[in-house]
Each structure stands twice: as C-alpha cells, then as structure tokens.
Amino acid sequence: MALFSSLTPVFIAIICVLIGVIMKKTNGEKEKRDTESKHPSRPWVDEDLKDGTDHPLEEEEGDEEWQGLEENVAHVPFTGERYSEAEMIKRSQTFYELLNKRRSVRFLSDEPVPREVIDNVIKTAGTSPSGAHTEPWTFVVVQNPDLKHKIREIVEEEEEINYKKRMGDRWVNDLKRLRTNWIKEYLDTAPYLILIFKQVYGRLPNGKKKTHYYNEISVSIACGILLAALQNAGLYTVTSTPLNCGPQLRVLLQRPANEKLLLLLPVGYPKKDATVPALTRKPLEDIMVVM
Numbered sequence: 001m002a003l004f005s006s007l008t009p010v011f012i013a014i015i016c017v018l019i020g021v022i023m024k025k026t027n028g029e030k031e032k033r034d035t036e037s038k039h040p041s042r043p044w045v046d047e048d049l050k051d052g053t054d055h056p057l058e059e060e061e062g063d064e065e066w067q068g069l070e071e072n073v074a075h076v077p078f079t080g081e082r083y084s085e086a087e088m089i090k091r092s093q094t095f096y097e098l099l100n101k102r103r104s105v106r107f108l109s110d111e112p113v114p115r116e117v118i119d120n121v122i123k124t125a126g127t128s129p130s131g132a133h134t135e136p137w138t139f140v141v142v143q144n145p146d147l148k149h150k151i152r153e154i155v156e157e158e159e160e161i162n163y164k165k166r167m168g169d170r171w172v173n174d175l176k177r178l179r180t181n182w183i184k185e186y187l188d189t190a191p192y193l194i195l196i197f198k199q200v201y202g203r204l205p206n207g208k209k210k211t212h213y214y215n216e217i218s219v220s221i222a223c224g225i226l227l228a229a230l231q232n233a234g235l236y237t238v239t240s241t242p243l244n245c246g247p248q249l250r251v252l253l254q255r256p257a258n259e260k261l262l263l264l265l266p267v268g269y270p271k272k273d274a275t276v277p278a279l280t281r282k283p284l285e286d287i288m289v290v291m
Contacts, residue, residue: 128222131213152187190266
C-alpha cells in the first residue's frame with residue numbers, strides 16, 4: 001500500500017503528460033483542418049492563376065509516359081565572339097548607357113511604327129533561354145484599333161476595381177507619387193500592343209501534354225530581352241501587368257486555355273509632350289555584392 005502511495009504522484013504526472021500530448025495532437029489536427037477549409041482572401045492575386053475558362057482539361061495524373069522528344073540532340077561546334085578587354089569594356093559601357101535611357105512611358109504617340117521592327121524585336125525575344133528548350137511563350141501583336149479599344153475597356157474596368165478595392169491603401173498610395181490610375185489611354189493610341197502569354201504546358205502531336213519547365217521564369221527572361229530590343233530600336237513602352245484581366249483577354253484574343261497572360265506592352269514613340277517621373281536608379285554598390 002505504501003509503495004502504491006509513493007508511486008501515485010508518478011502515475012498522475014504520466015497521465016497528465018499523456019493528456020497534454022493527446023490534446024496537443026487533437027488541437028493540431030483541428031487547426032490543420034481549419035486551415036485547409038479556409039481560403040484566405042488575397043484580393044491582389046491575379047485571378048488569371050485560376051483561369052480555367054473554356055476547354056476543360058483532363059489531368060492525366062500519374063502519366064509518366066515519355067513525351068516523345070528526341071532522346072539525343074546533335075551537338076555542333078560553337079565559336080563565340082571574343083573581344084579585347086578594351087573592346088569589352090567599351091561595348092558593355094555603351095550598352096549600359098543605352099539601356100539606362102530606358103523609361104516607362106505612358107504617353108505614347110499614334111505615329112506608325114514599321115511592322116518589320118516589331119517582327120525583329122519579337123524574334124530577338126525568341127532567342128531567350130528556356131527550361132529544356134521548350135520556348136513556352138506566345139507574343140500576340142495587336143494593331144487593329146477596334147481590338148485595341150476592347151482590350152482597353154476590359155483593362156480599365158478591372159483596373160478601376162483594383163485601385164478601389166483589391167490593391168489596398170498602401171499600394172494605391174505608393175502609386176500616387178507616380179500619378180498613375182486606371183485610365184489607360186495608351187492602349188488606344190499606341191500603334192501596337194504586344195501581349196505576352198506563358199504556355200503553362202504544350203501539346204504533342206498525339207495530343208498529350210508536354211511539360212514546360214520553369215515556364216514563368218523562361219517567359220520573364222524573354223520579356224526582359226524584348227524590353228532591351230525595343231530600347232535598341234528606339235521604341236518605348238510601359239510594362240503593364242493587367243491584374244485580373246488575363247482570362248477575359250485570353251478569350252478575346254482566342255488563345256488556348258494552356259496560355260496565361262503575363263505582360264502587356266503598348267509599343268510606340270513618345271508623344272512630343274510626354275513626361276516621365278523624375279526617378280533615379282540605385283547605384284551599383286546597392287545592387288551588387290562581390291564575394
């Protein structure tokens with residue numbers, strides 16, 4: 001009896017520990033269920049990420065079948081350009097000075113731009129590297145005035161909602177100093193609109209899906225090269241990410257469901273009275289770390 005009495009506190013402690021573990025596990029499972037059942041509102045997230053309109057897609061889960069690509073790609077000799085150190089420094093400085101003049105211009109002229117220039121800058125963007133050389137991009141060039149105006153109507157309708165409801169006070173206040181709003185006159189006046197779509201996946205001749213690795217990163221790199229090519233040709237643009245417009249614009253432009261809008265670029269010459277914000281860029285020491 002004395003032995004039982006002496007062990008009683010030990011038993012009580014063990015029971016308390018067990019109860020604590022059980023309660024913690026139960027609460028953890030409840031929190032997990034609650035988290036899974038709740039879909040927190042993130043109004044700033046582009047609804048295009050959920051774009052599933054038209055053409056419901058089969059998932060093909062567990063399909064590990066070889067995609068039918070060539071097993072081996074032939075390699076050919078390569079010799080790159082080689083410059084003297086002095087020439088390298090000169091070329092790099094000249095290219096920097098060219099791109100340092102790049103500005104986002106919202107006041108674009110309706111003056112015509114040679115179509116061949118647009119073809120060339122998009123071919124240049126198409127030289128971009130991509131995951132497994134899948135080239136997951138589609139550049140839609142719009143020059144038809146009626147179609148440009150329909151794009152403007154869609155963008156302005158959604159952008160007004162973005163500014164008033166989705167983006168939040170902090171975002172809107174940060175944009176005030178740049179004097180931007182939901183009115184996008186340049187979508188009508190620019191001679192060309194270039195809409196860049198990322199292909200989330202491709203299709204093989206047999207209809208099966210073709211994986212597009214790192215499709216967003218690949219297309220983003222192509223967009224950067226396109227901006228440099230436009231600057232090199234003496235053309236200007238403003239990078240427009242039409243929040244929540246992707247699905248409507250995709251349908252308007254009759255693009256397939258595997259394509260998602262990433263960027264919209266109005267392209268042309270600046271108006272004679274165009275202005276830009278008096279901004280400066282970070283110095284080298286603020287953007288580069290040498291280890």
